Amino acid sequence: MSQSTFTTQSSAYALRQSIRRNAHIGSTSGLAEGFVQGNVVILPVEFANEFLTYCQLNPVSCPLIAVSEAGQHTMPTLGHDIDMRFDLPEYLMYENGSLIGSYQDIESFWRLDLVTFVLGCSFSFEHALTAEGLMPRNIEQGCNVSMFTTTLPTTTSGRFHGYTVVTMRPYTKANAKRAIQITKRFPKAHGAPIHIGDPSIIGIADLSQPDFGDPVLLKEDEVPVFWACGVTPQLAIKNAKPPICFTHAPGKMLVTDLLDSDLANL
Template sequence: MPIGDYSEFKINLLDQAAPLRASIRSGAHTGTTSGLAPSLVQGNVVILPADWAADFLMYCQSNPVALPLIAVSEPGNPALPDLGHDLDIRTDIPEYQVFRDGERAETVTDIRDLWQGDFVTFVLGCSFSFEDALTRAGLSIRNVEQQANVSMYRSNIATRPAGRFHGNMVVSMRPFIAADAIRAIQVTTRLPKAHGAPVHMGDPRLIGINDISAPDFGDPVTVKDDELPLFWACGVTPQVALENARPPIAITHVPGKMLLTERLNEELAVL
């Protein structure tokens, strides 16, 4: 593609983000963001008081596969200008999960009334970003096919503790026939900021999942007899760490309902 054509293509892609976030901000879209805004980076979100932020930053740095850090806000500032020119983290996620003392207290679609002057926002890479790369490689994504949220499970894979944060990894699953599974591994390896290559393939019981038809988060999807389930590290992992660390308040996205940014997935790739 000529340089001029690519620049126009990129501008057209970025123009998708603002109206989609406006739809989320207005409450018109409160569902999953899987399959929305192909080619644009989606992010997992964790919002914490400033006195918890240093520990969580160390936790991200200690677990870059499960918690690939993309952006951190200034304390009290709901803007993330590197991710979107008009982005407001208080309104631009379809649904928020509010934790109080480690318990899942409530879900809301707007956190302006909950916002604190010391809140720090962390945005982490998301597997929805690599779904675009898999699709462009000619692979079919089951949760997108079935218009469902991706299946996510609590595993027995331990993360590396840091400060007050610890816990096992949450994984997301997508099934493929063997040849496509190999291709999926090749494609996602190039995207470490979107969790990179799978952490497990095959028998889910080996990573503590006894019933693949009953995900802990998201929706069940069909796994055919000739398919292998592939499991990637998932950005819901920090929610388990929040349950263990028990900060007085923390806010995340509801699993599968991500932050849409104005960054291109290609920016996350390792060439």
């Protein structure tokens, strides 16, 4: 199903149903505009408290929106009929910190000791940027956002540690200032940028080679603007080595029924 199908619809539920049928398996950037999207981490209860603390210690990279009870696959506080076994376009599965595969659903792997964490995503402020005439380049190009691993360390919690992952959206210097003003209103969607300008300062060598997502065009009069990214926990998971863990594939989020304005500091 094309991206434009859901750009013109207001129903996050309709998009989730399409994802559940495997009719949409791509990025959710720019889709179900105005609705909150979330990064997802699902791991055994024995790791849940350490990961919860990791999120609390790193609130910019890991802004917590919801946590389930052990074994609960619904998320009633986030939307109607959400089922965490089916409602992501693509799941990544880790065993002992190693990525072993990707799946369209995880029904056959579901266990009663699994806890789901949903974290804020920068896709949730893209609608606000677009409404102010600052449409992100990845939406213009119809592709996934560029994501990069930096040399900025996160704060350790038990077995969870690693480096910060960022998303990049290019803007002119004047528009970058406006983007700061807009996105700082959304702390639960990573808030304001954490770096603007020279990518080498945060350990990024080549903007044309993102670690995750797709490359986007950087024009001569533009500077790269970097926001913290919810892929950050995936690096920490590799280090913590839980026996089993599931996450969203980068750029392929849980679309909730919450409105972006629900997360905004107005």
